[in-house]
Amino acid sequence: MFSDREEARYERHFSLPSFGPEGQLALRNSSVLCIGAGGLGSPAALYLAAAGTGRLGIVDDDTVDFSNLQRQILHDESRVGATKTESARARLSGLNSDISVEAYQQRLDAGNAMDLISRYDVVVDGSDNFPTRFLVADSSWLLGKPLVAGAIHQFEGQLSVFDPRLPSPCYRCLLPEPPPVGTVPT
Numbered sequence: 001m002f003s004d005r006e007e008a009r010y011e012r013h014f015s016l017p018s019f020g021p022e023g024q025l026a027l028r029n030s031s032v033l034c035i036g037a038g039g040l041g042s043p044a045a046l047y048l049a050a051a052g053t054g055r056l057g058i059v060d061d062d063t064v065d066f067s068n069l070q071r072q073i074l075h076d077e078s079r080v081g082a083t084k085t086e087s088a089r090a091r092l093s094g095l096n097s098d099i100s101v102e103a104y105q106q107r108l109d110a111g112n113a114m115d116l117i118s119r120y121d122v123v124v125d126g127s128d129n130f131p132t133r134f135l136v137a138d139s140s141w142l143l144g145k146p147l148v149a150g151a152i153h154q155f156e157g158q159l160s161v162f163d164p165r166l167p168s169p170c171y172r173c174l175l176p177e178p179p180p181v182g183t184v185p186t
């Protein structure tokens with residue numbers, strides 16, 4: 001069921017009560033799409049890769065800036081100027097070469113959101129603007145995909161899970177409409 005490498009790598013998961021080899025197998029057979037490889041996407045993607053999520057998608061259209069390095073821990077000094085997806089793929093594959101990392105160097109928009117999200121089991125939104133957040137939330141909900149939505153501003157943070165498979169509120173129950181552009185910080 002598992003290779004010797006996997007047995008060694010996930011030893012602590014196998015001995016974790018209520019996770020075990022079954023949990024590891026479920027994780028290996030699962031896929032997660034991370035929207036954004038920035039301050040939120042970085043730690044999320046690193047832990048998902050380290051833990052053995054079988055297939056990880058990363059969507060970002062940005063390049064690594066020196067000022068990103070203080071929080072966007074997927075990237076390092078050698079990648080300044082590179083695309084964030086290229087940097088993410090290199091780092092995540094270096095961390096765990098047994099998983100597959102799929103990079104989408106593009107902005108998530110109304111033309112590609114449904115197609116991209118439909119290819120994954122779970123969506124992690126680490127985007128930095130409201131139009132993208134609403135697009136991700138609406139698309140995930142319509143496709144029946146659980147959405148893990150994280151957001152931070154200065155010293156405050158929010159983390160929510162919206163799961164359309166359960167009797168559960170959606171993102172628009174919390175925030176009915178996007179705030180007018182330019183009225184709120186990213």
Ligand SMILES: [Zn+2]
Pocket residue numbers: 169170171172173174
């Ligand atoms: Zn709702």
